[in-house]
Amino acid sequence: MSRRNGMKFGGKITATSAPPSVILIRLTVGAVFLSEGIQKFLFPADLGVGRFARIGIPAPQIMAPFMGVIEIVGRILIILGLLTRLAAVPLIIDISVAIVSTKVPILLGHGFWRFSLSKLPTYGFWSMAHEARVDYAMLLSSVFLLVVGAGAWSIDARLSARDSPG
Numbered sequence: 001m002s003r004r005n006g007m008k009f010g011g012k013i014t015a016t017s018a019p020p021s022v023i024l025i026r027l028t029v030g031a032v033f034l035s036e037g038i039q040k041f042l043f044p045a046d047l048g049v050g051r052f053a054r055i056g057i058p059a060p061q062i063m064a065p066f067m068g069v070i071e072i073v074g075r076i077l078i079i080l081g082l083l084t085r086l087a088a089v090p091l092i093i094d095i096s097v098a099i100v101s102t103k104v105p106i107l108l109g110h111g112f113w114r115f116s117l118s119k120l121p122t123y124g125f126w127s128m129a130h131e132a133r134v135d136y137a138m139l140l141s142s143v144f145l146l147v148v149g150a151g152a153w154s155i156d157a158r159l160s161a162r163d164s165p166g
Contacts, residue, residue, distance in 0.1 A: 022151025030079035037071025081154020
């Protein structure tokens with residue numbers, strides 16, 4: 001049986017052949033999302049429940065704290081390099097919803113679906129591109145981590161090496 005076929009599900013989740021430098025992506029993604037998750041609790045009127053209500057997110061009093069916890073736990077896992085691929089999935093969903101709910105209305109110059117338009121000096125492509133720069137970086141970095149895993153300097157790499165046959 002080949003190593004690939006003999007690997008358990010948990011081994012596939014933690015497996016990584018990425019270089020140690022992936023830690024730089026993990027630290028960047030982890031720090032930004034961790035900060036955003038904490039701020040949802042520190043500044044609920046501006047960045048938590050109040051913001052979710054203004055944007056048009058349903059059940060903001062449930063969704064804002066829920067997303068804050070997802071961001072905090074997910075980012076800690078990513079920083080540690082523990083279950084990185086699994087932790088990346090809810091973060092990809094999180095940032096995708098953020099782009100649709102806040103950046104698409106800026107692109108269109110009006111509310112979109114149930115989401116309202118924030119007050120900005122200009123609207124359209126360039127305004128949206130400016131406002132979305134961090135969101136796109138976080139989205140693509142999270143997808144990168146989903147694809148390559150945590151890298152050599154991670155708990156995942158240690159777990160994968162321990163679980164690998166041979």
